[in-house]
Amino acid sequence: MDLLTDESLINKVQNGQLDACGLLYMRYKKPLFNYFYNNIYDVTKSEDMVQTVFEKVIKYKKNFKGTGSFRSWLFTIARNTYIDDFNARKKNRSVDIMDHDFAHEEHGENxxxxxxxxxxxxxxxxxxxxxxxxxxxxxxxxxxxxxxxxxxxxxxxxxxxxxxxxxxxxxxxxxxxxxxxx
Incomplete structure (x- = not known):
């Protein structure tokens, strides 16, 4: 039986079994969302950036060589996505992000x-x-x-x-x- 490790799943994606990317997405959507949200404080933008990361995973799947962990490779993509977005926002910034009043979702159990x-x-x-x-x-x-x-x-x-x-x-x-x- 094939173990469903991150590395085995990305190998399946590399071999054309793109449905395996869905399992990776399910594993990493929350940590990636948290990473983005804790840096940009925008729910919609964070969700979009998670999608962008997985689009890049599919696009650059052959770049994963297995020399490091999949998680590190994934967060490298996430970090680069964040930096690209930050640089684009910096060019077009009309409001300083630190002065903006960000809305946070409230959970009823809190x-x-x-x-x-x-x-x-x-x-x-x-x-x-x-x-x-x-x-x-x-x-x-x-x-x-x-x-x-x-x-x-x-x-x-x-x-x-x-x-x-x-x-x-x-x-x-x-x-x-x-x-x-x-």
Missing amino acids: QMLDQEESNLLQKALRMLDDEKRELISMIKLNEMKYQQVADLYGLSLSNVKTKVFRIMQELKENAHKLQANG
Whole structure:
């Protein structure tokens, strides 16, 4: 029986069995959406970018050589998609993204306090620069392994851990500032 690992599924896609891409999509649509949403705070745009990533997976399926993990390759595509979108928005930007009041979906099961904490976290995240917000969302929100992120950025493992530690400290400081002012 063929195991349904990410690598075996992408091999099927490479061999023309495009339905296997549907299984990969089901596995990664939420982590990819979270990655995009935590960087751009736009539900529709995040959903579109997830679709764009999988269009690129199909288009560039032969580029996956199996030397690294599929997840790392996929998030490299996602990161490049985000960078392309960011650069396009930067050229056409009429409103500063950090000053925009973003609407967040509310879930009925959330308590009022949980919503306030979530809002505080989102505001504190928006205070980070794009690179820091992207790095922290990969590690803490999408639960990528430090080594995967190190490989993606071309950094050492210790460098990534140090950066994440410092970003977490800055995030905490941002949250404290917001609480003091709120």
